[in-house]
Amino acid sequence: MKVLLVLPVLIPAVTGILTLLLRRSRFAQRALSVLGAVALLGASSAVLWTVQTNGIQVAQMGNWAAPFGITLVADSFSAGLITISAFVAVAVAVYALRGMDVEREFFGFHTLFHLLMMGINGAFITGDLFNMYVWFEVLLIASFVLLVLGNEEKQLEGAVKYVGINLVASVSFLTAIGLLYGFTGSLNFADIATSMGNIQEAGLEATIAALFLVGFGIKAGLFPLYFWLPASYHTPPAPVAAIFAGLLTKVGVYSLIRIFTLLFPDPTGYTKTLLLVVAGATMVIGVLGALTERNVNRLLAFLVISAMGYVVMGLGFFTTLGLAGAVFYIFQDIPVKASLFLIGGVMERETGTTEVGKMGGLYMHRPLLALSFIVPAFSLAGFPPFPGFWGKLTLVQAGLATENYLIVAIALLVGVLTLLVVAQVWARAFWSPAREEGLVSTDSPLQRSVLQAPIVVIGVALLAVGLYAQPLFDLAQQAADNLTNTAPYIQAVLG
Amino acid sequence: MELILAVVSGTLFAASFYLLLRRNLLRFVIGIIILGNAVNLLIFTMGRLTREVPPVIPYGQKVIEGAYANPLPQALILTAIVISFGLLAFTLVLVYRNYTVSRTIDADRLTASEPEQDVDLHTQKKRLPA
Amino acid sequence: MIRSLILQIATRLLVPILLLFSIFMLLRGHNLPGGGFVGGLVAASAFVLxxxxxxxxxxxxxxxxxxxxxxGTGLACSVGAGILSLATGASFLQSLWVKVPLPGLSDPLKLGSTLIFDIGVMFVVVGTVLLMVFSVEDRVPGLIDD
Structure with missing residues (x-):
């Protein structure tokens, strides 16, 4: 157990270091990058399997017992997330073989990509508040450099906005950590959870919760803190955008769920209502932004925001069913968003434009691409039999069970509007008459299949999950059980 | 002492928020620096202040006897300082690089990555200085 | 760029002292104030000077x-120190100690895997600071071209 739980952090670290040292050889970098991602998938699956068979897994770093040292904890939620992230990482690593240019590769794309994965996995499996802050900074600095890699004007500009707001988010998170440490004297999640009852002042608890909400809300792109996301996610190349859209907002929302279920299990007063209001506004704003947007990447960025609203809605219900829906929604949304951004990249590559209206006729030219667009797009809109449908169905059930009819109505309405958005993209970019000038891409069939293969694999996986959702739903259910009943988590960490 | 540090930290927070709300990107960066220091001071104060007893075990002993200053907040602050040092260096270079390309440090004029449409709601003379 | 003669002569004297001092800081770091980070900064400042x-x-x-x-080397050292403890069956990053008896000294020399970690930190700090300083200084002349 000592070894296994470290591997999701260690493998990307080693891969990143090796690609840095071997930066002169493009071939070695690429081979290592793909191999590292595959190894990460293997290790993460092993963690998931162990968690499924033996329960929550814990590892103490440096053999310092909890709560004094740093603890790594994997429950069903964390283990599921690292496995799905690793799956997406493999897809992106393969896509980057063709979708990334030589210059960016030389300046360290592969290294930064794996260091980003290290930060993401670290944030998912750490059981220590300050350690989580450090992992956030690791993934942030890697994402900053990935965003500016290539030095184009629009990238620098997107990066200024992204960096500025994310630094403020980190400080908000750090302030909350400082306050919480001052009142509980501990940084270990499980240890803090046991002593949260000692905080006598309800106002202080609400302040700390609000600081966490602001910090993670910015990172997750929640209303009204989402402006940076559509201002920056469309600027980097497709593989970078895919990993950002698939994973970075999910880290924010994971932390939100983890902190709020573990440290603030019965929120006083307005927190629940606040979360539901934020969730509703996020869904609506995201989908309205996507409706008016003509640039395919910005459109997808707005859809990222909209999806976060559903997850926070599940958290706002604060029931096991609501959390199960939220967890399931995160699980399926990671590959959906990554694959949509990868498809967006191919669409831009084939047609030479980012304007949806000017693309046209992609269905005629690239039927496979069009088919693999259907799966994630209609999963996003919540169409059966795609996995997004099951996530939304569970969330709606949870909403009806807790009698929050208004938010359920909003969620359903947003679902319809999302359908309108993806149908519009489908009609304009894929189904409209073929372009007279044909496609501008000069990729050979082999190069094209390198770009297509990851998208098709994700599509097939999503379809399989949609048709047989039970295993993934069981995992989400188990994760939600652990989130609402925190005793096993605390027991596993503190022994 | 706690009260003084709390007031200083609060003042730093206020000053940094003022700077963060300006359109001038350099002021924004300075605001980030001050914000980082405000939080570090906050963590330091939250760890309780103990004077003149450093948490160092005397030679030949196994444990410290009596009260000693809490070393953990200092370790946390040190980590936070190192991280913000790296991030700050990056941010400064980023703003500088962006200036060389777009020739502006006014946040409202960073529109190269935005869609081409008229988004400016206010006329120039109604605006506050950057 | 105008070169200052005074700075050049002073640098010739200061750089070896700074480098030596950085190693001193690195080695005393386990029990006293110092360590890889400070040592790395001192060494980096020598090269910056x-x-x-x-x-x-x-x-x-x-x-x-x-x-x-x-x-990269520094990161490899630090992560390697962690992997070393894993390989011997201990926890990740747990300190391992060996005692090397030295002729002429009564106490054996204690060497720990923390030293490898600290050396790694030192390399990382030197590499990071120099990467930042060099790339900023390199660009200064042509950066604003008017």
Whole structure:
């Protein structure tokens, strides 16, 4: 157990270091990058399997017992997330073989990509508040450099906005950590959870919760803190955008769920209502932004925001069913968003434009691409039999069970509007008459299949999950059980 | 002492928020620096202040006897300082690089990555200085 | 760029002292204030001083290794120290100690895997600082071209 739980952090670290040292050889970098991602998938699956068979897994770093040292904890939620992230990482690593240019590769794309994965996995499996802050900074600095890699004007500009707001988010998170440490004297999640009852002042608890909400809300792109996301996610190349859209907002929302279920299990007063209001506004704003947007990447960025609203809605219900829906929604949304951004990249590559209206006729030219667009797009809109449908169905059930009819109505309405958005993209970019000038891409069939293969694999996986959702739903259910009943988590960490 | 540090930290927070709300990107960066220091001071104060007893075990002993200053907040602050040092260096270079390309440090004029449409709601003379 | 003679002569004296001092800081770090991070900063400041005196190209030549290689080597050392403890069956990053008896000394020399970690930190700090300073200084002349 000592070894296994470290591997999701260690493998990307080693891969990143090796690609840095071997930066002169493009071939070695690429081979290592793909191999590292595959190894990460293997290790993460092993963690998931162990968690499924033996329960929550814990590892103490440096053999310092909890709560004094740093603890790594994997429950069903964390283990599921690292496995799905690793799956997406493999897809992106393969896509980057063709979708990334030589210059960016030389300046360290592969290294930064794996260091980003290290930060993401670290944030998912750490059981220590300050350690989580450090992992956030690791993934942030890697994402900053990935965003500016290539030095184009629009990238620098997107990066200024992204960096500025994310630094403020980190400080908000750090302030909350400082306050919480001052009142509980501990940084270990499980240890803090046991002593949260000692905080006598309800106002202080609400302040700390609000600081966490602001910090993670910015990172997750929640209303009204989402402006940076559509201002920056469309600027980097497709593989970078895919990993950002698939994973970075999910880290924010994971932390939100983890902190709020573990440290603030019965929120006083307005927190629940606040979360539901934020969730509703996020869904609506995201989908309205996507409706008016003509640039395919910005459109997808707005859809990222909209999806976060559903997850926070599940958290706002604060029931096991609501959390199960939220967890399931995160699980399926990671590959959906990554694959949509990868498809967006191919669409831009084939047609030479980012304007949806000017693309046209992609269905005629690239039927496979069009088919693999259907799966994630209609999963996003919540169409059966795609996995997004099951996530939304569970969330709606949870909403009806807790009698929050208004938010359920909003969620359903947003679902319809999302359908309108993806149908519009489908009609304009894929189904409209073929372009007279044909496609501008000069990729050979082999190069094209390198770009297509990851998208098709994700599509097939999503379809399989949609048709047989039970295993993934069981995992989400188990994760939600652990989130609402925190005793096993605390027991596993503190022994 | 706690009260003084709390007031200083609060003042730093206020000053940094003022700077963060300006359109001038350099002021924004300075605001980030001050914000980082405000939080570090906050963590330091939250760890309780103990004077003149450093948490160092005397030679030949196994444990410290009596009260000693809490070393953990200092370790946390040190980590936070190192991280913000790296991030700050990056941010400064980023703003500088962006200036060389777009020739502006006014946040409202960073529109190269935005869609081409008229988004400016206010006329120039109604605006506050950057 | 105008080179200052005074700075050049002073640098010639200061750089070896700074480098020696950085190693001293690194080694005393386990029990006393110091360590890889401070040592790395001191060592980096030696090279930064040199680059101010004779220019970035000269400093790069003296450094021999590219800053990014230093960065990678340092990371490899630090992670390697963690893997070493894993390989011996201990927890990740747990300290391992060996006692080496030295002739002429009564106490054996205690060597720990923390030293490898600290050396790694030192390399990382030197690599990072120099990477930042070199790339900023390199660009200064042509950066604003008017």
């Amino acid at each position: 040199y680059s101010l005196a004779v220019g970035v190209d000269g400093a790069r030549r003296v450094l021999r290794l590219a800053p990014r290689t230093l960065l």
